[in-house]
Amino acid sequence: MSFISNLFSPSDNPESLGAKFRNQRQKDFEDLFFLNFSKNDPIRILDVGGAAYFWDNSSLPLLPNIEIVLLNLGQEKTTHPKIKSVVGDATNMPEYKENSFDLVFSNSVIEHLYTWENQQKMANEIMRVGKKHFIQTPNRTFPIEAHYAIPFAQYLPHSLLYFFLTKTKLSRLQKWDPKDAQQYLDEIRLLDQNEMQRLFPDSKMYLEKFMGMIKSISAHNLS
Structure with missing residues (x-):
């Protein structure tokens, strides 16, 4: 029973099915990332709604000149010297100027904003403060609801x-x-591919598939 329980537990459990999908998605994201950035570049990343454990299996915190900022409504625990936590609102970030970050990243957050209006605000702020972005959300039309x-x-x-x-x-x-x-x-207000394209009109859509069906959608402007 523990195997089945682990398999269907939330993605913060490394043995869960969600974690396995997330790890593959993270690998694909990093492949795109390194097409755009050199390992020695000074890089500043804003992770909207992020947690420090998400980056445990990533090679990005090992880069020499990187800073990853976790932005949440409450303080997020982090002990990594290149990952810091700040309190803020993704729908309104006046503390950051345009293009303050080389990349804005967000994983399964934009669907937690109650309304379409809030999702529009978050998308607009992401595109304002970030030169590049990679924003993921579960697909509303996938048969198994992600949460x-x-x-x-x-x-x-x-x-x-x-x-x-x-x-x-x-x-x-x-x-x-x-x-x-x-x-x-x-x-929770789930999004589909058309709505993600409306939120990020100039972005490409990375479509994560399972058995031929779109499980999650990531809007990005990485080369």
């Missing part, structure tokens, strides 16, 4: 989904805390 691991959960009424989350173990073989379940139901 709950329940087939077609994104199409269910919130009241029914809340019942499944809090009263059954359909989601990742465990019951959700009612407060956490309601928070997710309130804040």
Whole structure:
């Protein structure tokens, strides 16, 4: 049972299916990154909604002249000398001037902003403060909803989904805390490929596929 439980646990579990997808996506991102930046360049990265553990398996923090800034609504713990944490709002970053960062990166964050208006604000700020960007989000039309691991959960009424989350173990073989379940139901607004293209109109779309279906979408302007 532990194998099945690990497989369907959130992606911060290195044994989970989500982590395996994330690791492959991270490799593909780094391949693009090194087409645009030299290993000796001074590079400043803003990771919107990021966590320090995401970079544990990355070669980027090993670069000699890199700084990675984690921006979150609350302070994020980090002990790496090249990774620092700041408190801020991705939809409004007046503390940063235009092109303050060589790259803005974000993984599975833009779908947590409640409304399309907030998602537009975040996209606009990313394109303003960053010269380059790589912004990933789960695909709304993929059959398995990414946050709950329940087939077609994104199409269910919130009241029914809340019942499944809090009263059954359909989601990742465990019951959700009612407060956490309601928070997710309130804040998640999944995006599809067309909406991501509207948010980042001059970007390319990196499409992560599973069994021929688009699992996640990343908007980027890397060469």
